[in-house]
Amino acid sequence: MKKLINQPEDFVRESLEGMAAAHSHLIQVHFEPTFVCRQDVPLVNKVAIISGGGSGHEPMHTGFVGMGMLDAACPGEVFTSPTPDQMLAATQKVDGGAGVLYIVKNYSGDVMNFEMALEMARCEGIRVRNIVIDDDVAVKDSLYTQGRRGVGTTVLAEKICGAAAERGYPLDKLVELCRRVNLNGRSMGLALTSCIVPVRATPTFTLGDREMEVGIGIHGEPGRQRLPLKTANEIAEMLTLSILEDSGYTRIMREWDEEQDGWIDIEATDFPFQPGSNILVFVNGMGGTPISELYIIYRRVAQICSQHGLNIVRNLIGSYITSLEMEGCSVTFLQVDDEMMDLWDAPVHTPTWRWGV
Amino acid sequence: MKKLINQPEDFVRESLEGMAAAHSHLIQVHFEPTFVCRQDVPLVNKVAIISGGGSGHEPMHTGFVGMGMLDAACPGEVFTSPTPDQMLAATQKVDGGAGVLYIVKNYSGDVMNFEMALEMARCEGIRVRNIVIDDDVAVKDSLYTQGRRGVGTTVLAEKICGAAAERGYPLDKLVELCRRVNLNGRSMGLALTSCIVPVRATPTFTLGDREMEVGIGIHGEPGRQRLPLKTANEIAEMLTLSILEDSGYTRIMREWDEEQDGWIDIEATDFPFQPGSNILVFVNGMGGTPISELYIIYRRVAQICSQHGLNIVRNLIGSYITSLEMEGCSVTFLQVDDEMMDLWDAPVHTPTWRWGV
């Protein structure tokens, strides 16, 4: 294992300390329990947005804390969900009276820990709602699995909902928007190499020199399929077609119902990708892949989109939701309406993104 | 070799085609000869800035073409200088009558090719000046080497001078500013792994599992020293102290003199880093290192700066001047005055950076 680290156990803390030193005008970093929040919280009468998950996906989520995006992020150990006490502390810190939205990726750990946190926050009298992002088309069925994982769409939902919260959307409308983003977003990813969890010091899986792992999540877990290494064009085609040819996926989402003051199950189905649609294409690097290669993937993805009559109206190319130093990429398509596009373009100022200001 | 590529020979072209598809509102990509320029060139009465060099360092330089930064970038083959015909074509395309500045990294190939291009552009009646960036403290002497290489300071010079050109600085003042940035900037880098040039398909050098290569350039060439792998803190200390303890370096810079209409040699010495100085710290990833590790490096660099009485007034953390998928990092310190800081903060809109707009 070759990494720029000190003691493996200190990886998360020291990386956060580095962020604190670098971005003290934008964010606060708290320890015990660990969370990162905007410098200017709580914002009175603004809905606060909190996300979180295992570390190792940087810049997500900590790099997205700031004006126009997240109010707080709760980083766990590497690839391990954060714990409810972190989320509760963050919730208490950022709540400005208009309620809090948890944007949660669909991993059993994240989901359960955020659910516990929500229950605790309710006990403290704070309004909280949750949306689970599950956009990974590598997972075909929701009946015999934990359901689709939350991947690339999470980044887009955080930007879009963050802008909406900044504009003053109330909690209910924000929940509705976030759900809509999720149902319009689909992703598919692939690894060329494994990553190494610092405290483990050996690769999580081993791939032959001419192999790739297709349909991966973002935790270094093995994917759905191991295939012989293909060219960038073939890879772009495979990922794009997995997204476009996926038939509407139905899942049962567990959301907090404020009226019943309890959990309810909501059934929801993806919106299919229609020719003529406006889409945002996100080509994401897994952490160890240089951006030059991502452009080669984007090149072919754009060609395929145009063949399928899809209009790419926005794009995002870079390593934003990563698995440590893993080489590989994922592709996310988000079908956008005017409202989403407008919110995408809205000002943002975080350690990772800054535009419009 | 595992990369997201098609044919290795098509790497540069296809990556540029991807950029063209992604950023058509910002940039134009030309082939035969190859160069990338702003969508809105030529800008009448604005000095145009052109940079370039081998490919494989993305996002530098192509990702820095746009408002407030470069007017054009000339990418060569991977790690190979571009050719004078590229630079000449770019020069003719972007010149708006106020002249052109070439920002050149000190590599024999880049320097000689840009010199030839400058001579050719002069024949076409275009005013061109050149500044060579040589900021790499790994190189101790200028007498027995090609002199210090141009590394991290190049990125900073492009941002600062790009903003100045946007504000209407005339060519002479811009040359003076760029020279001043260079003389106030110092860098030192290190590799944990080698990169692989696509057409070669094997690593340029091999490092043992517990070794690192210190004092590297950005072309996958071996560095000055091979050492046992160290912790992030030790690495940060080593890089930072190399920069701070470096005594003033004197070089002879070959610049074009417009009055004599010929080359002249200018001797110039670095400005030492004084306690109390304001500095911009740039922790750069080499392409395959995740940003979480860069923050661990930054953490220690910031501690050392404060021990040395240096005020970090701006920072930049990310992979901006890379060597394909190499793992490792470099650290750049730039001593900034108010003018430079103001220009650093000025609006920019390129494929890589966008702020203030």
Add this chain to the structure above:
Amino acid sequence: MNQEQILRWLQRFATTIDKNKEYLTQLDAAIGDADHGINMERGLKKLQAQLPTLEDKDIGTTLKSASMTLISSIGGASGPLYGTFFLRASAAIAGKHELDEHDMLTLLQAGLQGIVERGKTQLGDKTMVDALYPAVLAFAQAVQDGKLMQEAMQLTVAACEQGMISTKAMQAKKGRASYLGDRSIGHQDPGATSLYLMLKSLYESV
């Protein structure tokens, strides 16, 4: 079973996890993300450090404290699950200083119920439930058969081990392993394994 034995259980659980940290992580590497041993060890080390402060507490309070510690330190999927197990268990025997066989059954059933609700898990999903459920069933049967704590626990652990082993043949339908489809078959579930270690520690402490 008294408070001293409960503390001995938690102590033993902690040392067993410590000893099996690598093993659990290896199991998780095969079908998950290679951190189950690390997660459990992080939580149980915290719990272990806390044990001395619990010596004069009742069992309910002890298990509640354990729950809070595990919830806030394990993380991942197993954190809320083990946390919920102890939280529900503590509520079920609140205030007690001594547990008879019936109390123990109540405790185990409440814990199981908590995990099932939190995880929305069914038997056969290849999770810790597949180890815990047959164990609780065996304990209930033993109690019904009039067995005393020691013997009932022995039967319970045996059933738990069987349950744990049975996860090998299952295809995961919950947790990360579910994403592997039938590639998860043939590997023993890490959570079922740590759960077996928990009950084995309990048995060894009575």
Add this chain to the structure above:
Amino acid sequence: MNQEQILRWLQRFATTIDKNKEYLTQLDAAIGDADHGINMERGLKKLQAQLPTLEDKDIGTTLKSASMTLISSIGGASGPLYGTFFLRASAAIAGKHELDEHDMLTLLQAGLQGIVERGKTQLGDKTMVDALYPAVLAFAQAVQDGKLMQEAMQLTVAACEQGMISTKAMQAKKGRASYLGDRSIGHQDPGATSLYLMLKSLYESV
């Protein structure tokens, strides 16, 4: 030496580079960035494709065209250096259809001068100059000694080879290799090697 021989030279230079592409790149990998063979081959393949269009041109025009092609296709450090060599050489014998020994000396001297100026190189810097300089010296001596083209060239190539080999022992002071300090010692300079191949091709074409 006539135009046909000049074209044969360039043709032979191209095929030799093609054959030695890997070798030159290996040399560059040791002390540079592992692309010298690739760069040279890219340029000479372009030149080779262009040769048929040059058949009825004079030698000056031919070398000027070669120069432009090499400048715009080799890139790196070697592009402007080889480009300048041919540019200056072409200017020195502009308009000629036939070169005698004195013309050839003029050509070589002009080319050498061009490389030295462009590269700001001195003898002993471990560059292509260390192969070219002794070669030009040997040619000048041979011409002074009244040797004819063939024999003069033979002596030149031998001196060039010696020069090329001598770079092994040198510490690089120009180009990328200079950054290695004394780690560059013991490796033959790739540019000196390709330059030797160029003169060897010239000899084989007279």
